[in-house]
Amino acid sequence: MIIKVEGLTHIYNPNSPFETKALDNVNLEIAKGEFVGLIGHTGSGKSTLIQHLNGLIKPTSGKVIIDGVDISAEGANLKDIRQKVGLVFQYPEHQLFEETIYKDVAFGPINLGLSEEEVDKRVKEAIELVGLNYDKIKNRSPFELSGGQKRRVAIAGVLAMEPEVLILDEPTAGLDPKGRDEILKQIKKLHQDFNMTIILVSHSMEDIARLVDKIIVMHKGRVSIVGKPKDVFKKADELEELGLGVPQVTYFMRELKKRGKKVRDDIITVEDAKEEILRLLRGNGNA
Amino acid sequence: MSDVMIKLENVTYKYESNENEGVVALNGINLSINKGEFVVILGHNGSGKSTLAKLINALIVPTSGKVYVNGMDTQDEENIWHIRRTAGMVFQNPDNQLVATIVEEDVAFGPENLGIHPKEIRKRVNEALTAVEMEEYKDYAPHLLSGGQKQRIAIAGVLAMKPECIILDEPTAMLDPSGRKEVINTIKKLNREENKTIVHITHYMDEAVEADRVIVMEKGNIILEGTPKTVFSQVEKVKQIGLDVPQVTELAYMLRKEGIDIPQNILTIEELVSAL
Ligand SMILES: Nc1ncnc2c1ncn2[C@@H]1O[C@H](COP(=O)(O)OP(=O)(O)OP(=O)(O)O)[C@@H](O)[C@H]1O
Ligand SMILES: Nc1ncnc2c1ncn2[C@@H]1O[C@H](COP(=O)(O)OP(=O)(O)OP(=O)(O)O)[C@@H](O)[C@H]1O
Ligand SMILES: [Mg+2]
Ligand SMILES: [Mg+2]
Numbered sequence: 088m089i090i091k092v093e094g095l096t097h098i099y100n101p102n103s104p105f106e107t108k109a110l111d112n113v114n115l116e117i118a119k120g121e122f123v124g125l126i127g128h129t130g131s132g133k134s135t136l137i138q139h140l141n142g143l144i145k146p147t148s149g150k151v152i153i154d155g156v157d158i159s160a161e162g163a164n165l166k167d168i169r170q171k172v173g174l175v176f177q178y179p180e181h182q183l184f185e186e187t188i189y190k191d192v193a194f195g196p197i198n199l200g201l202s203e204e205e206v207d208k209r210v211k212e213a214i215e216l217v218g219l220n221y222d223k224i225k226n227r228s229p230f231e232l233s234g235g236q237k238r239r240v241a242i243a244g245v246l247a248m249e250p251e252v253l254i255l256d257e258p259t260a261g262l263d264p265k266g267r268d269e270i271l272k273q274i275k276k277l278h279q280d281f282n283m284t285i286i287l288v289s290h291s292m293e294d295i296a297r298l299v300d301k302i303i304v305m306h307k308g309r310v311s312i313v314g315k316p317k318d319v320f321k322k323a324d325e326l327e328e329l330g331l332g333v334p335q336v337t338y339f340m341r342e343l344k345k346r347g348k349k350v351r352d353d354i355i356t357v358e359d360a361k362e363e364i365l366r367l368l369r370g371n372g373n374a
Numbered sequence: 375m376s377d378v379m380i381k382l383e384n385v386t387y388k389y390e391s392n393e394n395e396g397v398v399a400l401n402g403i404n405l406s407i408n409k410g411e412f413v414v415i416l417g418h419n420g421s422g423k424s425t426l427a428k429l430i431n432a433l434i435v436p437t438s439g440k441v442y443v444n445g446m447d448t449q450d451e452e453n454i455w456h457i458r459r460t461a462g463m464v465f466q467n468p469d470n471q472l473v474a475t476i477v478e479e480d481v482a483f484g485p486e487n488l489g490i491h492p493k494e495i496r497k498r499v500n501e502a503l504t505a506v507e508m509e510e511y512k513d514y515a516p517h518l519l520s521g522g523q524k525q526r527i528a529i530a531g532v533l534a535m536k537p538e539c540i541i542l543d544e545p546t547a548m549l550d551p552s553g554r555k556e557v558i559n560t561i562k563k564l565n566r567e568e569n570k571t572i573v574h575i576t577h578y579m580d581e582a583v584e585a586d587r588v589i590v591m592e593k594g595n596i597i598l599e600g601t602p603k604t605v606f607s608q609v610e611k612v613k614q615i616g617l618d619v620p621q622v623t624e625l626a627y628m629l630r631k632e633g634i635d636i637p638q639n640i641l642t643i644e645e646l647v648s649a650l
Contacts, residue, residue, distance in 0.1 A: 105518055128550045129522030177548070180467060184471045231389065231397075234466045234544065235419025257521070258549040262467070263418045263577050265616030269382045290522075290550050293621060332551035335580065335621040346647065357621050361628045364650070368634060 088152075088282050089252060090117040090140060095149035097135055109135040110184050111148070111308040122275075122283040124295040124316070127305030127331030133288045134177055136305070137254045140286075141165075143173040148232050154251075170199060171248030177288075179241035183229040188214070191229050195248040213247035214240075218269050234261045242270060246277075252284040253277065259294060271298060293334045296320060296355040304329065317353040336360045376445060379539050379571040380407040380430055380461070383504050385439035387425055394507055399425040401594035402439070409538075410560075411568040412562075414582040414602075416617055417591030423575045424466055426591070427543050431463040438439065444538070459488060462537035464545045466575075468528035472516040477508065480516050484535040495534075502530035521548040529557060533564075539571035540564065546578065558584060579606070580620045583641045590615065607639040622646045 097110040109132045117123055127133050138144045139151050142158050142165040151159045158168050173195075176182045185191035191212055196206040214221045217239040229240050238261055245253065253274070259267040274297060278285045289295050294303060295316065297335055302319045304312040306329045320326075320333045321340060332338075333355070340354045340363070350367055354360050387400040399422045407413055415423050428434045429441050432448040444460050446453040462484070465471045474480035481502055484496045503509045506526040511519065516527055525548050532540060542561070546554040558581055564570040574581065582588050588605045590598035592615065598605060606612060606619050609627045613619070618628070626640035626649070636649040 099518065105515060107518075126550075129526070129553055130520040134520060164413075178467065180469065189573065231391065233420040233424060239419070242465070257548060261419075261544055261577065263421075263616060264579070264618035266419055267577070290548070290554070292551060327552065330550045331551040335643065336625060339622050339625070339646060342643055342647050343650065348650075357625050357628065360625050361632070364625075364629060365632055365634070368650075 088116045089119040089154050090115075091150075091152040092116075092136075092139070093150040093152070093288060095136075095151065096147050097132075097139070097144065098147045098325050101147070109308055110139075110146075113308070113310055115303060115310055115313070117284060117286065118282055120278075122278050122285045122298060122300045123287070123304065124299035124302045125286055125288045126290070126292070126295060126302060126331055131305040131330075132308040133305055134256055137174060137256060137286060137288065140252070140254060141174050143169050143174070147325075170248065171250060172252040172254065173245040173248050175242050175245045175253075175255045175258055177260075179237040181239040182244065183237060186228060188229050188232075189225040190256055191240060192244045192247050195244055199248060209247040209249070210243075213243040215251055216273050217243045218266055219243070235263060235266060238262060239266065239270070246273075250283075254286040254287070254288075256288045257287065257290065258287070267294070274298075292320070292332055292337075296334045296337070304331070320355045321352055351374065377408050377441075377598060378406055379409045379411070379444055380405070380573070381442040382406075382426075382429070383440040383442075385429065385436045385441060387422075387429060387434065388437045399594055400429070403594070403596060405589070405596065407570055407571060407573065410565070412565045412572045412584070412586045413574070414585035414587070415573065415575045415578070415587060415589045415591060416579075416582060418593075418616055421591040422594045423591055424470075424543055427463060427541050427573070430461055430541055432457045433463075459535070459539055460537055462532040462535045462641040463541040464532050464543060466543040466547075468524040468527075470496075470518075471528040471531065475515055476512075477503075477514050477516055477519075478512040478528060481530045481534050484531055488535060490578060498536065502533040505533055506530045507556065522550060522553060525549060526553065526557075529560075533560070538569075539573070541573045541575075543575045544575075544577065545601075546576065546581065554578070554581075572586050579618045579623075588639060591619065601626040602641060603639045606641055 092113055092115045095110055095113040099107045099109055125133050146159050183191055192210045193206050193343050197208050211221050219239055302316055319336050323333045336357050337355050340350055343350050350363055354363055382403050382405040385400055385403045389397045417423050423612045432454050441448040448459050472480055475481055481497050481499045485498055499563045506529050508526050529545055546557050561572055565572050583602045588602050589596055606623055609619050622643055623640055626636055626646055640646045
């Protein structure tokens with residue numbers, strides 16, 4: 088297990104009028120090379136949870152163990168952890184701070200103590216990986232970009248560090264569909280080529296359905312469902328009660344089934360829906 | 375009184391910069407949006423959507439050309455107050471919008487500036503917070519909220535001002551599916567029942583399906599425009615532009631390619647179920 092969370096509770100502003108229990112006895116395990124989707128309603132504790140995984144926030148109680156090291160312990164080496172676990176923040180504005188895009192993306196690699204050449208190479212690769220034009224953009228200020236462009240730069244900054252575990256907090260919010268598809272494809276590729284462990288926080292059930300191996304559903308600071316996408320997305324009613332939903336094609340297949348068509352109830356992608364409907368129609372000799 | 379709420383005449387906008395030659399974000403745009411119309415704007419990152427929104431809200435003025443809001447020229451300083459009162463805006467990043475240290479005060483900020491009676495303000499604040507399901511957070515500090523919660527507060531702030539026209543710049547980007555549905559329903563209701571003009575910028579194609587008109591921007595130009603049916607039935611063109619279609623539209627398209635006889639302009643689950 089590369090990540091182990093045991094009895095993790097986090098209370099913001101304890102003993103004040105703003106006291107909030109954001110995490111309530113969370114237990115979970117993530118294996119090396121797993122691609123995990125983390126979903127949950129607004130305020131369910133997703134961002135709080137993942138910020139514990141690279142030591143940005145300390146537990147009120149409980150443990151966070153990364154690759155065998157208890158990072159919540161006194162004196163844990165957080166520099167090592169941040170090198171191992173890369174985190175892309177929910178709001179890119181919280182991540183960007185240098186005066187040029189080049190410097191911003193180079194910040195992490197420089198801190199890793201890499202040679203100038205290596206830094207240069209990684210910055211260039213990372214910027215192109217997120218679909219931006221390196222030569223055009225490298226000397227511009229990150230603050231003068233559109234919302235989606237800022238997000239791409241923030242993602243590039245973390246990719247350039249080549250972490251073992253990549254955590255992305257709603258990385259596609261604000262990206263246009265093409266940008267979204269390209270970046271998700273790159274993430275999938277990092278997962279496949281380097282066996283990178285990925286945790287993807289997202290409100291897009293469609294993206295989660297076509298990418299992840301395992302879904303973790305958070306509700307009011309607790310883990311409420313864990314399972315394979317096909318199994319989790321069968322529980323449409325339960326998910327809706329938690330403020331979530333299922334992909335549009337899954338809703339569509341459910342509706343067909345309700346109207347008496349004999350179709351499978353574990354369809355979560357457009358591809359699979361197509362196959363199933365062709366089977367239905369051709370099986371009946373209608374097409 | 376004319377029927378036009380927003381009018382752009384040959385509008386160009388250039389961001390000036392000391393280091394480089396500047397960025398032309400809008401390139402001679404012409405656009406007219408009627409009162410009571412519900413318009414969705416789509417387009418790539420950097421295509422000029424937020425720039426357009428900021429021009430309508432008089433946060434910036436055109437480098438050349440004219441922008442009118444309810445007949446008022448945004449370049450005339452005397453109009454600014456009236457323009458902002460007519461066209462309320464929800465910003466792309468809620469952090470740029472939240473001003474007060476307590477949620478309730480934040481939502482009250484807009485109506486207070488309009489000089490509305492305190493009793494009426496209280497009522498509006500409550501209604502707005504209810505509409506975004508954040509009543510229980512009214513005494514919280516906005517900066518301590520989660521991403522989606524902040525976004526809801528920013529929306530409430532504009533609702534409480536009751537402007538005739540509402541411009542929403544990706545208001546649902548950080549919302550969970552049910553929050554997204556609620557916000558869309560609220561927008562639709564304001565449009566249908568109170569005849570508010572809505573300009574909604576989004577990357578979610580299923581939200582665009584609800585609009586009267588869809589406008590697609592690319593590199594500072596409007597490159598495609600029409601009802602959701604006419605725009606999304608051109609699946610190949612839409613994909614070539616780098617946008618998307620709703621999943622059921624895509625499914626219908628793939629089935630047609632396999633020789634299944636279904637109409638080309640499927641946009642909703644109900645339409646596809648009926649077609650099969
Ligand atoms: N700095 C903070 N101080 C106090 N409370 C906080 C702070 N950050 C978050 N909270 C609260 O903790 C809870 C969990 O917030 P968190 O940001 O982890 O949610 P989330 O699941 O990431 O939500 P979203 O989908 O909206 O981003 C929320 O009720 C939120 O209001
Ligand atoms: N403050 C600024 N200074 C300089 N250039 C800017 C500034 N803000 C935006 N730009 C540039 O203007 C162009 C249009 O940006 P705009 O923010 O309008 O895009 P957008 O369509 O809203 O994109 P997104 O979907 O990413 O939010 C982009 O090329 C962007 O880099
Ligand atoms: Mg969050
Ligand atoms: Mg924008």
